[in-house]
Amino acid sequence: MSGTQDLPAILIHRLPAFNLLFKSKLHNHFTLLYLPLDSPDSTHSFLSRHAASVRALVAVGPTPVNSQILDLLPALEIVVCSSAGIDHVDLSECRQRGLLVTSAGNAFSEDVADYSVALLIDVLRRVSAGNRFVRAGLWPQHGSYPLGSKLGGKRVGIVGLGSIGSEVAKRLVAFGCSIAYTSRKKKLAVSYPFFENVHDLAADCNVLIVCCALTDQTRHMINKDVMMALGKEGVIVNVGRGALIDENELVQSLLRGDIGGTGLDVYENEPHVPEELFKLDNVVLSRHVAVLTPESFEALQDVIIGNLLAFFSNKPLLSPIQLD
Amino acid sequence: MESIGVLMACPMNTYLEQELEKRFFLFKFWDFPDKALFLDTHRNTIRAVVGNATAGADGELIDNLPKLEIVSSFSVGLDKIDLAKCREKGIRVTNTPDVLTEDVADLAIGLILAVLRRLCESDRYVRSGKWKKGDYKLTTKFTGKSVGIIGLGRIGMALAKRAEAFSCPISYCTRTKKPSLNYNYYPSVVELASHCQILVVACSLTEETRHIINREVIDALGPKGVLVNIGRGTHVDERELVSALVGGRLGGAGLDVFEHEPEVPEEFLCLENVVLAPHVGSGTMETRKSMGDLVLGNLEAHFLNKPLLTPVV
Numbered sequence: 305m306s307g308t309q310d311l312p313a314i315l316i317h318r319l320p321a322f323n324l325l326f327k328s329k330l331h332n333h334f335t336l337l338y339l340p341l342d343s344p345d346s347t348h349s350f351l352s353r354h355a356a357s358v359r360a361l362v363a364v365g366p367t368p369v370n371s372q373i374l375d376l377l378p379a380l381e382i383v384v385c386s387s388a389g390i391d392h393v394d395l396s397e398c399r400q401r402g403l404l405v406t407s408a409g410n411a412f413s414e415d416v417a418d419y420s421v422a423l424l425i426d427v428l429r430r431v432s433a434g435n436r437f438v439r440a441g442l443w444p445q446h447g448s449y450p451l452g453s454k455l456g457g458k459r460v461g462i463v464g465l466g467s468i469g470s471e472v473a474k475r476l477v478a479f480g481c482s483i484a485y486t487s488r489k490k491k492l493a494v495s496y497p498f499f500e501n502v503h504d505l506a507a508d509c510n511v512l513i514v515c516c517a518l519t520d521q522t523r524h525m526i527n528k529d530v531m532m533a534l535g536k537e538g539v540i541v542n543v544g545r546g547a548l549i550d551e552n553e554l555v556q557s558l559l560r561g562d563i564g565g566t567g568l569d570v571y572e573n574e575p576h577v578p579e580e581l582f583k584l585d586n587v588v589l590s591r592h593v594a595v596l597t598p599e600s601f602e603a604l605q606d607v608i609i610g611n612l613l614a615f616f617s618n619k620p621l622l623s624p625i626q627l628d
Numbered sequence: 629m630e631s632i633g634v635l636m637a638c639p640m641n642t643y644l645e646q647e648l649e650k651r652f653f654l655f656k657f658w659d660f661p662d663k664a665l666f667l668d669t670h671r672n673t674i675r676a677v678v679g680n681a682t683a684g685a686d687g688e689l690i691d692n693l694p695k696l697e698i699v700s701s702f703s704v705g706l707d708k709i710d711l712a713k714c715r716e717k718g719i720r721v722t723n724t725p726d727v728l729t730e731d732v733a734d735l736a737i738g739l740i741l742a743v744l745r746r747l748c749e750s751d752r753y754v755r756s757g758k759w760k761k762g763d764y765k766l767t768t769k770f771t772g773k774s775v776g777i778i779g780l781g782r783i784g785m786a787l788a789k790r791a792e793a794f795s796c797p798i799s800y801c802t803r804t805k806k807p808s809l810n811y812n813y814y815p816s817v818v819e820l821a822s823h824c825q826i827l828v829v830a831c832s833l834t835e836e837t838r839h840i841i842n843r844e845v846i847d848a849l850g851p852k853g854v855l856v857n858i859g860r861g862t863h864v865d866e867r868e869l870v871s872a873l874v875g876g877r878l879g880g881a882g883l884d885v886f887e888h889e890p891e892v893p894e895e896f897l898c899l900e901n902v903v904l905a906p907h908v909g910s911g912t913m914e915t916r917k918s919m920g921d922l923v924l925g926n927l928e929a930h931f932l933n934k935p936l937l938t939p940v941v
Contacts (some may be wrong), residue, residue: 333874339686349793414771418794425738429731430740431905431913432751438899438904447639449906456730477735478793540887577760582755589651589754591764599769 309479311335311617313357314384318364319375329605330362334614351376352452360384360612374401382615384608388468388543388595390625399627406611409623410467412595416543419472420513421592423541424460424476428453434503435587453537453564456480459495461509462526463502464516464544465491472513483506487516502526506533511541518545525560526550530559537564543594545569555580558587569594599600629931633673635693637683640702644920645825648678651924658707667692676700676927681860681907682889684708690717700926702919703910704783704879704915706940707833707860714941721941723799726781727918733786735909736792736858740775742903743854744768744826749900771795774822778817778840779831780806783858787830790920799824802831814894821848826856829856833860846878854880858909861887871897873902884909 313335330336337354337517340346359381363369369383374397382404385393390407398405426432429452437449460476462469462485473483473496483496486505490498499505502525506512512534526540526549528621534540537600540563551572557580559562565586571577581587610622636645648654655674660666667689677685678704687710689729690696698720699709706723711756714721734889742748745767753759775791777800788798788811799812801820806813814820817840821827826900831837841855841864849855855878856865866887872878873895880901886892896902909918910919926936 358659414795415769418741419745420769422738424749424838425734426742426751428740429735429908430739431735431903432748434905434908435748435903436752437741438892438906441897443892443906446754447890449908449911451911451913451916452908454731454912455734457914474792475790478736482731539911574760575763577754577757577759579757584755588747588751589751591754592760593745593750593764593767596764597769598766599772601766 312360312612313337313354314360314362315339315354315358316362316364317367319367330415333429333609347376350609355379360615362392362608362612367441369398371397374398382406382611384611386608387603388416389517391545391547395625395627403528404615404621405619405625405627406607406623408595408604409607412600412608413467413471414595415597415600416468416515417475419569419590420468420472420515420541420543421475423480423543423588424511424513424539425455427539427567428458428566428588430585432588436505436585440532442526452533456483458510458512459508460486461485461499461505462496462511463512463548465494465496465504466516468515470494470544472515481511489539489548492628498521503533505528506530506538509534510537511539513541513543514540514548516544516548516585518547523547524550526554526556528553531563534563536561539563539567540566541570542565551578556625558584577620584605629928632675632931633670634676634678634927635670635674637677637679640678640918641683643915643917644678644923644927646923646925651928652676663724671695673751676930678923678927679708681705681708685714686710687713690714698722698927698930700923702923705832705860707754707862707899711941719941720939721928722917722936722938723940724922725938726915727922728915729782729786730829731782731912731915732789732858732909735884735905735911736783736787736856736882737753738831739792739858739884739905740826740828740854740902741770742878743856743882743901744770746772746900748903753842755885762820772797773826774799774824776800776814776820778802778820778827778829779837779859780809780811781830781832784828786831787828796826806932817845818848818919819852821845822850824849825852826854828860830864831859831863833862838862839865841865841869843872848877849878851877852879854878854882856882856917858884861885861889866893873899 311334315337317339342351362384364386384406414541458481460481465485465487486499486502553576567588569590614621632652635655674913675697685699690713696768700722702726729762762775780800780802801814870893882903884905
């Protein structure tokens with residue numbers, strides 16, 4: 305390929321399981337270098353040849369970006385992430401080194417919001433459990449199926465009213481739900497009731513949709529007290545990160561009947577899922593796939609390429625993370 | 629009113645059953661294995677029938693109940709009631725509109741999302757304990773997909789409102805165009821199916837709409853299309869649907885109703901792109917109570933000579 309040398313080099317950092325689904329488009333704009341994954345030796349020899357020229361790193365999926373890798377890249381200026389949550393990136397290291405960091409921005413928001421609604425309807429209306437019931441041939445024997453709970457009229461508390469949370473709210477309003485939220489700060493442009501903390505929000509709501517970023521402040525924010533405040537009919541949907549919920553307490557609360565049900569796309573120790581949940585019909589379990597549609601990846605490519613092009617031409621980044 | 633004989637056609641709701649027992653002389657049809665003997669014995673006591681989507685009052689039952697005055701259905705659809713015969717004999721008929729509209733529309737969206745995002749498959753996979761990291765597959769985005777609705781009545785409108793919140797362009801097919809709406813109108817179901825990716829059956833079941841989803845419609849919807857049926861099983865030619873799904877000519881289906889429910893075609897059971905619900909469109913505690921109250925209200929109004937709450941005939 306002629307002219308490839310003139311394109312800026314970017315280093316792709318990914319775990320073996322997360323091969324790039326979008327390298328074709330990146331090829332048009334950049335020279336792609338792949339961090340070898342087979343052995344530390346090959347990583348070192350690779351970096352000794354290329355590290356000096358690498359100003360941009362693309363971290364794919366949950367690939368850890370820590371001081372270990374950053375130490376190897378002295379010329380690095382920007383870390384471009386392919387996910388919306390960036391808890392796998394050591395942000396204080398990035399700040400100390402003066403690096404720029406970008407996330408997937410809004411690329412996934414619609415799909416994750418759709419998925420939240422899907423999980424919520426599934427839990428309330430027992431869609432997956434009903435599907436199991438029919439497939440097991442139980443319908444002719446049992447005649448009727450246990451009743452679900454109506455979505456309309458429910459008070460839904462959004463934990464983290466960012467881009468995903470706002471899309472969730474917009475959708476659920478059309479189902480006749482009322483919306484309340486908690487966030488780091490009250491959003492002045494929004495008329496939904498704001499709660500200072502998630503406990504007070506839970507006490508006021510029938511449903512919690514957890515879609516905030518995982519940080520030291522938000523780890524295990526959905527704890528036993530919050531679950532008790534939500535109550536026996538309450539439903540928790542988590543499309544953020546597993547560690548936002550104290551998973552052990554969640555399992556115990558479900559087993560005791562202290563909350564009504566839950567829909568989970570994420571878990572504390574993925575791919576491990578507590579086995580106690582497998583037998584419960586008021587639980588819907590998904591495998592961290594809320595963002596995984598071709599449409600999302602198309603949008604993600606545009607965000608990644610847009611951030612990189614902006615970086616190399618000194619223009620404002622599309623989805624920068626504030627490191628303060 | 630304790631002396632008025634009311635026949636409940638099949639089990640449908642415990643609350644309604646208890647409330648009927650408090651107010652009337654209730655016969656539960658399923659308690660009497662010998663139907664002929666039962667009808668022979670009680671034909672002159674039964675003045676009301678309470679039916680639903682499974683069993684109502686067909687011509688034969690009506691002929692066997694000479695004192696029948698009213699059929700109060702615990703459903704919005706009236707396909708299990710011989711309406712012509714009721715009209716002819718002056719028998720009143722009521723249903724339970726409005727109170728179940730939102731639930732049915734909610735379930736339709738739930739089925740669309742479950743089919744497109746393969747939610748039930750994902751749930752089954754996680755429960756099998758086989759999940760390994762990085763083991764994923766792409767599914768289809770819902771937001772922005774074109775949604776076609778057959779029958780833009782109460783349920784169809786509630787569905788359209790919800791789908792609009794997902795930025796879906798809406799089109800529809802009804803007997804007559806609704807000029808007040810901005811949605812795209814198609815005069816035939818085939819045209820509607822060829823212009824949308826998700827097709828939802830939300831019309832009532834009549835002679836004209838029986839098998840409204842036939843092979844031609846399914847082929848117009850195509851291998852990326854998804855069919856959702858929250859109407860009645862007989863709206864869909866089920867053999868054709870099975871053959872299209874098995875042959876990959878249709879992308880997927882979300883079904884709350886079946887032609888021979890509770891029997892479901894075996895071929896569905898091994899298809900991952902199909903979500904099967906046991907006819908629970910109105911199946912929430914809140915809504916079933918409201919429906920029960922409407923049935924009771926209609927019966928009481930009738931026997932107190934007051935205007936019916938939701939009369940059809």
